[in-house]
Amino acid sequence: MKKDAALKIGIKDIAKHANVSIGTVDRVLHNRSEVSKTTREQVLQIIEELGYTPNLLAKSLASKIKYTIAVLIPDLGSNAYWEKPLQGIRAAALEIKKFNFELQIATFDYGNEKSFVEKANEILNSNPSGFIFAPVFYDSSLVLIEKCDQLQLPYVFIDVFIENCKNLAYFGQNSVQSGYLAASLMKYGIVNGGISHIYVVKPLNPSAPVYHLSLREKGFITYFSQVAASQVFIHSMDVDISSSTELVKSLDTIMESAQKPSGLFVANSRVHLVARYLEKNKIENVVLIGYDLLQENVEFLEKGIIQFLICQNPEEQGYKSVLSLFNHLFLKKTVDKFNYSPIDIIMKENIEYYTNFKI
Amino acid sequence: MKKDAALKIGIKDIAKHANVSIGTVDRVLHNRSEVSKTTREQVLQIIEELGYTPNLLAKSLASKIKYTIAVLIPDLGSNAYWEKPLQGIRAAALEIKKFNFELQIATFDYGNEKSFVEKANEILNSNPSGFIFAPVFYDSSLVLIEKCDQLQLPYVFIDVFIENCKNLAYFGQNSVQSGYLAASLMKYGIVNGGISHIYVVKPLNPSAPVYHLSLREKGFITYFSQVAASQVFIHSMDVDISSSTELVKSLDTIMESAQKPSGLFVANSRVHLVARYLEKNKIENVVLIGYDLLQENVEFLEKGIIQFLICQNPEEQGYKSVLSLFNHLFLKKTVDKFNYSPIDIIMKENIEYYTNFKI
DNA sequence: TAATCTTCCGTTAACGTACACGACAAAGAT
DNA sequence: ATCTTTGTCGTGTACGTTAACGGAAGATTA
Numbered sequence: 209m210k211k212d213a214a215l216k217i218g219i220k221d222i223a224k225h226a227n228v229s230i231g232t233v234d235r236v237l238h239n240r241s242e243v244s245k246t247t248r249e250q251v252l253q254i255i256e257e258l259g260y261t262p263n264l265l266a267k268s269l270a271s272k273i274k275y276t277i278a279v280l281i282p283d284l285g286s287n288a289y290w291e292k293p294l295q296g297i298r299a300a301a302l303e304i305k306k307f308n309f310e311l312q313i314a315t316f317d318y319g320n321e322k323s324f325v326e327k328a329n330e331i332l333n334s335n336p337s338g339f340i341f342a343p344v345f346y347d348s349s350l351v352l353i354e355k356c357d358q359l360q361l362p363y364v365f366i367d368v369f370i371e372n373c374k375n376l377a378y379f380g381q382n383s384v385q386s387g388y389l390a391a392s393l394m395k396y397g398i399v400n401g402g403i404s405h406i407y408v409v410k411p412l413n414p415s416a417p418v419y420h421l422s423l424r425e426k427g428f429i430t431y432f433s434q435v436a437a438s439q440v441f442i443h444s445m446d447v448d449i450s451s452s453t454e455l456v457k458s459l460d461t462i463m464e465s466a467q468k469p470s471g472l473f474v475a476n477s478r479v480h481l482v483a484r485y486l487e488k489n490k491i492e493n494v495v496l497i498g499y500d501l502l503q504e505n506v507e508f509l510e511k512g513i514i515q516f517l518i519c520q521n522p523e524e525q526g527y528k529s530v531l532s533l534f535n536h537l538f539l540k541k542t543v544d545k546f547n548y549s550p551i552d553i554i555m556k557e558n559i560e561y562y563t564n565f566k567i
Numbered sequence: 568m569k570k571d572a573a574l575k576i577g578i579k580d581i582a583k584h585a586n587v588s589i590g591t592v593d594r595v596l597h598n599r600s601e602v603s604k605t606t607r608e609q610v611l612q613i614i615e616e617l618g619y620t621p622n623l624l625a626k627s628l629a630s631k632i633k634y635t636i637a638v639l640i641p642d643l644g645s646n647a648y649w650e651k652p653l654q655g656i657r658a659a660a661l662e663i664k665k666f667n668f669e670l671q672i673a674t675f676d677y678g679n680e681k682s683f684v685e686k687a688n689e690i691l692n693s694n695p696s697g698f699i700f701a702p703v704f705y706d707s708s709l710v711l712i713e714k715c716d717q718l719q720l721p722y723v724f725i726d727v728f729i730e731n732c733k734n735l736a737y738f739g740q741n742s743v744q745s746g747y748l749a750a751s752l753m754k755y756g757i758v759n760g761g762i763s764h765i766y767v768v769k770p771l772n773p774s775a776p777v778y779h780l781s782l783r784e785k786g787f788i789t790y791f792s793q794v795a796a797s798q799v800f801i802h803s804m805d806v807d808i809s810s811s812t813e814l815v816k817s818l819d820t821i822m823e824s825a826q827k828p829s830g831l832f833v834a835n836s837r838v839h840l841v842a843r844y845l846e847k848n849k850i851e852n853v854v855l856i857g858y859d860l861l862q863e864n865v866e867f868l869e870k871g872i873i874q875f876l877i878c879q880n881p882e883e884q885g886y887k888s889v890l891s892l893f894n895h896l897f898l899k900k901t902v903d904k905f906n907y908s909p910i911d912i913i914m915k916e917n918i919e920y921y922t923n924f925k926i
Numbered sequence: 927t928a929a930t931c932t933t934c935c936g937t938t939a940a941c942g943t944a945c946a947c948g949a950c951a952a953a954g955a956t
Numbered sequence: 957a958t959c960t961t962t963g964t965c966g967t968g969t970a971c972g973t974t975a976a977c978g979g980a981a982g983a984t985t986a
Contacts, residue, residue, distance in 0.1 A: 216972095218971090218972050218973080219972065219973065220972080220973095228935075228936085229935065229936045229937075230936090230937095230972095230973085231935065231936055231937075231938095231974095231975085232934085232935060232936075234973075234974065234975080235934095235935085235975095237973095238974085238975095240975095241933095241934095242933070242934060242935075243933095243934070243935075244933080244934060244935090247934085247935085262972085262973075263628075263665075263971085263972050263973070264665055265624040265625075265627055265628045265665055265666075265971090265972080265973090266624075266628055266941090266971070266972035266973040266974090267972080267973055267974080268624055268941095268973090269622075269624050269625055269628060269941045269942065269943095269971090269972080269973070269974090270940075270941050270972075270973040270974040270975085271941085271973075271974060271975095272941085272974080272975085273974095306622075306623055306624055307624075382920075385916065385917070388916055389914070389916035389917050392914065392915070392916050393914075396755070396756045396874070397755045397756060515755070544925075547925075548920055549920065550911075550917065550920040550921055551916070551917040551920055552909075552911065552912075552917075553911075553912040553914070553917065555748070555751065555752075555912070556751070557744065557747055557748035557751050557910070558744070558748050558909065558910040558911075558912065561741075561907055561908065561909040561910055562909050566903075566906075575942090577941090577942050577943080578942065578943060579942080579943095587965075587966085588965065588966045588967075589942095589943085589966085589967095590944095590945085590965065590966055590967075591964085591965060591966080593943075593944065593945075594945095594964095594965085596943095597944085597945095600963090601963070601964060601965075602963095602964070602965080603963080603964065603965090606964085606965085621942085621943075622941085622942050622943070624941090624942080624943095625941070625942035625943045625944090625971090626942080626943055626944080627943090627971095628941095628942080628943075628944095628970095628971045628972065628973095629942075629943040629944045629945085629970075629971055630943080630944060630945095630971085631944080631945095631970095631971085
């Protein structure tokens, strides 16, 4: 039962009821000083009684304060994936522009921790209202987080999560669970009696952080250790992709071995490298599962060389990160701290409905 | 290159540049009469040059017009599924309330075409600004659509699509493709040599429309006819669920037959009925694929009796339907006519990330 | 005792837009 | 010649809020 009979009550209504001026009500609402305890409480009570909610439109029309949301993510050169969250971030920015919000986007080199630190400091010096970043370098991030806490600057983690922090929110995927799911998918397609060998391939750049990879692998392996599958053997395989031949050599080795793979799980978005190998060598009947909707991956999915891509709707992660700060700063709403993206299963037959981000 | 040096130009800036008053500019903007051709063109040119965009906040603060969006969908009693789109619709309503938008929600009995017509007429009489409905009854919908066209009332289809209409937009799933995908999933898990029998089960209520079902079945069957699978046999099975024993009898029959199923595809959200049968009769090693995240379905998915649920993010469909009318009516943006939802593949391992709708 | 300082509070001009009202000219009617 | 009509256009008020400004008491100081 809402008493919206009198349509919409505003600041001047509560002023009338409390026998004060709107100026006083305003001071109470922004709990500024210059108002006596008694009248403050009285006004507060009227506000409560009438169920006053501020008109956001009038609010941001009249207000002159600008909000700046700073964003720090890897540059697209070092990791094409980040184009996606950025899309969502930009979309959100467009929507909250009317409320005097603007963005300040900075990027760092994924293989260079120093660039991360430098950009972060620049941002802190510019004194933003909120901060979204991917804390991919653990130690440097701890330092940064410490500074944010001191400055009382609300910050949001995107993609990567660090425990025991006072971050406003986190948007990302449950990496362990995604690996677990990949394993289940793999088993569903493969295990029909007989022995099978499955390889976890980790194509990585030695200078870049590997946080996600290990969690995904962990989930994958956990699945097979829990679910009865005595006939299945899991092998792990690190590959340095800064050397261009390393991957081919490694794959050659296992293909020629006695333990030929029935399935390959590539724990990051470089699954297209493995797919290219399979295509070139005309290897079929190998289930290939990887991550993320990069253009190259999509092509191999459509060709049928990659069977499944695990995806995390990164655009939405970006979008919601921005919105969470908007909710916090402007709407004064409480926001959920943990926000896990869905673990989307993409195959040839449904890919077309995931490639166009629209909000 | 944007010339936002002078920050934000408003109606009074263009008034100044055009040497007229803001009243005149306002008349031009709303192309009302009472403006001479020459000044109108002049103002229009200035508007163009300065790249004026109206301030939406100020606009809806000053404007007294209310928008009403009418919604007509099946009631939750006849089909629990519709709770989900409704959630999204309500979420969207909450967001655009500030812009003077309000909802008017009506429901009809899924098994009663007359109730659809009656409610539709009520809505038309209330003279809404926009109309969202599920045109599940073909003939009645055609009549309704005709009326909407005459009234110049913008209307949006949700869930079901009717061709050759002037609907503003459609939000739903590509049903054929979803069946096609289900088939691919089925094949991936089942076909490993040997003969298999797969049944398409259609639990239906004789008085309710069956539009979706047939399309989903079509996609499913098409897949197996296209993809080489000579060892796979597809059988079709209609079941009247208004009789409580019919389903059990039918399933008993095929389970005892020589052509025992390796897989069951249930083309609608009643897959839990089939799951319950399998559970009760302790039948394992049958792949069961169905539709939609109803509570009952989710439970059987978690138990491992249903392997996959195909889902279409119905909350988002509802949400976006409302937003499309907002874009059209208020922002005067052009909206896409066809909006297909992703075909989400849900299994035990990722279900938890799909059950909480948050925008 | 007068002057200054606090503390509290009301008034008012914005913010950008919508729209009713009235002003003022030119054109027509009497 | 005066009076009305018509077509243009400017002015003023309103929407709900913010925030600067200033006024009226009482409290403190000289």
